[in-house]
Amino acid sequence: MLRPMNSRLFTFSGGGVGEWLVTEQRPVVGEPLPLVSRLRVTSGEASVVSDAVWQLCGVTSNQRYVTRAEQSELSLKQQAIGRTSCNRAALIPIRKNESWWALPQDERNAIIANSRHIPIGLRYLPAIARRLHHCRDIAQAAPFDFLTWFDYTEADARAFEELVGALRESEEWRFVDREVDLRLAR
Amino acid sequence: MLRPMNSRLFTFSGGGVGEWLVTEQRPVVGEPLPLVSRLRVTSGEASVVSDAVWQLCGVTSNQRYVTRAEQSELSLKQQAIGRTSCNRAALIPIRKNESWWALPQDERNAIIANSRHIPIGLRYLPAIARRLHHCRDIAQAAPFDFLTWFDYTEADARAFEELVGALRESEEWRFVDREVDLRLAR
Numbered sequence: 001m002l003r004p005m006n007s008r009l010f011t012f013s014g015g016g017v018g019e020w021l022v023t024e025q026r027p028v029v030g031e032p033l034p035l036v037s038r039l040r041v042t043s044g045e046a047s048v049v050s051d052a053v054w055q056l057c058g059v060t061s062n063q064r065y066v067t068r069a070e071q072s073e074l075s076l077k078q079q080a081i082g083r084t085s086c087n088r089a090a091l092i093p094i095r096k097n098e099s100w101w102a103l104p105q106d107e108r109n110a111i112i113a114n115s116r117h118i119p120i121g122l123r124y125l126p127a128i129a130r131r132l133h134h135c136r137d138i139a140q141a142a143p144f145d146f147l148t149w150f151d152y153t154e155a156d157a158r159a160f161e162e163l164v165g166a167l168r169e170s171e172e173w174r175f176v177d178r179e180v181d182l183r184l185a186r
Numbered sequence: 187m188l189r190p191m192n193s194r195l196f197t198f199s200g201g202g203v204g205e206w207l208v209t210e211q212r213p214v215v216g217e218p219l220p221l222v223s224r225l226r227v228t229s230g231e232a233s234v235v236s237d238a239v240w241q242l243c244g245v246t247s248n249q250r251y252v253t254r255a256e257q258s259e260l261s262l263k264q265q266a267i268g269r270t271s272c273n274r275a276a277l278i279p280i281r282k283n284e285s286w287w288a289l290p291q292d293e294r295n296a297i298i299a300n301s302r303h304i305p306i307g308l309r310y311l312p313a314i315a316r317r318l319h320h321c322r323d324i325a326q327a328a329p330f331d332f333l334t335w336f337d338y339t340e341a342d343a344r345a346f347e348e349l350v351g352a353l354r355e356s357e358e359w360r361f362v363d364r365e366v367d368l369r370l371a372r
Contacts, residue, residue: 003326059323062287064250071290101248104257109291137245138325140189 005044008059010133012091012147013040013052020089020184028168030095030178039091039184041149056093057140058133058147065112070122077125086129086151089184090160093144100175101136115170124163127156144178191230194245196319198277198333199226199238206275206370214354216281216364225277225370227335242279243326244319244333251298256308263311272315272337275370276346279330286361287322301356310349313342330364 014022014033018040025035036053063071100108112118121130131149135142152160164181167173200208200219204226211221222239249257286294298304307316317335321328338346350367353359 006323006325006327008323009325057325059325061323062289063291066290067292068290103248104252104254105249105295106253134323137192137194137247137320137323139192139195139243139245140325141192 006059007044008061009044010058010060010131010147010149011042011045012056012149013042014038014054014056014182015040015052017051020186022182023185024181024183026181028179028181029176033093033180039182056135056144056147057138057142058135059138060131061134065109066118070118073122074118074125077122079126079129081129081131081149081151083129083151086153087186088152088154088157088160089186090148090150090164091182091184092148092150092164093178093180094146094148094176095144095178096175097177111172111175115167115172117167117170117172120163120166120170124156124159128152128160128163192245193230194247195230196244196246196317196333196335197228197231198242198335199228200224200240200242200368201226201238203237206372208368209371210367210369212367214365214367215362219279219366225368242321242330242333243324243328244321244330245324246317247320251295252304256304259308260304260311263308265312265315267315267317267335267337269315269337272339273372274338274340274343274346275372276334276336276350277368277370278334278336278350279364279366280332280334280362281330281364282332282361283363297358297361301353301358303353303356303358306349306352306356310342310345314338314346314349 014036016037018038020039020041022035022037022039025033027033034053040052066074103111129151133147133149134145135147136145150160200222202223204224206225206227208221208223208225211219213219220239226238252260289297315337319333319335320331321333322331336346
């Protein structure tokens with residue numbers, strides 16, 4: 001049964017084609033992904049890039065930990081991904097371990113709050129735009145739980161390093177058991 | 187690219203075949219589903235029931251609103267779906283409106299708590315077993331956000347009516363814009 005796709009679906013296809021040139025690719029923790037030279041990002045359609053080395057799919061979704069106050073601040077400051085001025089991007093797929101997923105909502109929420117995940121991101125708005133894709137609950141088996149896609153200008157590349165560095169030092173990141181970091185330019 | 191399926195995927199196929207006989211089917215709010223006489227429930231596999239009138243897929247996932255205290259009580263009392271003594275079941279697919287999904291986590295959490303969703307369910311354990319499947323974030327377009335599957339004995343059929351009646355009177359249910367109710371026997 002061929003179905004129409006979720007309108008919030010995005011597919012990241014790594015291979016030899018695509019608008020984004022991969023400038024760095026490294027495993028941060030756990031198993032690496034095969035190296036690729038280019039990345040194609042597609043929206044809403046079934047994933048049919050025949051020459052892809054790998055394809056990662058995820059859907060944007062509702063907030064899981066954001067409070068009303070944070071949501072108001074985010075909506076004032078954040079800009080949508082895809083600004084023409086942004087010639088730098090990062091794709092950071094992560095997976096969290098089973099201990100994380102077995103925690104009740106109140107305890108996951110406390111860890112995210114204690115890790116200052118949302119305030120850290122807010123500090124770099126609007127320079128660094130972010131779009132989060134969820135993959136844990138798609139119908140197909142997926143190697144990661146989340147794909148985060150960022151874009152920014154070359155001038156903000158150092159700020160981006162600060163942002164990911166701060167997150168990786170947090171309590172939340174102790175639950176990350178697979179992470180790959182790709183940096184891109186166009 | 188043919189992918190293996192999520193191990194938490196379940197597919198409910200309505201049609202003329204399946205282990206469950208549909209004894210009642212009615213739309214509670216919003217558009218109905220085409221009437222079917224039987225239901226087949228499959229796990230983990232791609233949905234390929236060629237004679238199905240409709241197929242609904244969802245994945246079991248982490249808790250979104252449960253506290254540590256509630257989780258402890260649930261794990262003490264709840265039993266897994268599929269008890270051989272249970273010859274009655276219900277499938278209740280629901281969709282929530284865009285206002286619900288736009289709310290931040292703290293406000294959705296407060297509505298669920300105020301609606302006593304989890305305490306109401308706890309009251310009927312272990313008699314009424316429940317398995318929740320999420321469909322909003324699968325890669326394919328899905329007509330519902332959640333599929334809830336219950337099983338119980340004929341002796342607990344009246345208790346089941348009380349349970350769904352209490353939930354439908356809650357503040358949470360004001361956000362439900364599509365709901366279908368199927369009752370089944372085997």
